[in-house]
Amino acid sequence: MNNNYISIYNNLIHLTRNKLLFSKIGDSETFSYRLILFLIHFAFFLKIFKQTNKKNILQEIYDFNFKQVEISIREIGYGDVSINKKMKDYLNFFHDIVGRVNNWENMNDTEKTLFFQNFINDNTDTKFFIYFFNKYIELLKKSTLNSFSKDIIEVKI
Numbered sequence: 001m002n003n004n005y006i007s008i009y010n011n012l013i014h015l016t017r018n019k020l021l022f023s024k025i026g027d028s029e030t031f032s033y034r035l036i037l038f039l040i041h042f043a044f045f046l047k048i049f050k051q052t053n054k055k056n057i058l059q060e061i062y063d064f065n066f067k068q069v070e071i072s073i074r075e076i077g078y079g080d081v082s083i084n085k086k087m088k089d090y091l092n093f094f095h096d097i098v099g100r101v102n103n104w105e106n107m108n109d110t111e112k113t114l115f116f117q118n119f120i121n122d123n124t125d126t127k128f129f130i131y132f133f134n135k136y137i138e139l140l141k142k143s144t145l146n147s148f149s150k151d152i153i154e155v156k157i
Contacts, residue, residue, distance in 0.1 A: 009064065012041050014152060015153060043101040048137065049140070
């Protein structure tokens, strides 16, 4: 594995742990919400960078990130059988997110609101999340994969 992949993963984790995001969810910061936000960030990341990068590099990043998720689940204390089931569920969940994120530009605000209500919860400040992830998309479009693997990335709001 390329050492840059850990930097990409760390950047996604850094973006995911943004306290402002959790203040808009209306719930405490839990592993479940951190994972959901990580998967949403990662889905947008893949959507934008698949346009300008080789498929095999993005596949390696995908594999690396999900290996890190698996390690995190093991650290929580799940057993092997539980981990396999959880990982299958998370992968299916992620692919559902990816399918919807790929159509983001064609979605209206009502559809984007439903996206966040479905994946996070009904108490989410969806207007903020729509604004935040539109800013995140702008940031990704201005960035290169190389810069994402070196610098600490911040979404300016």
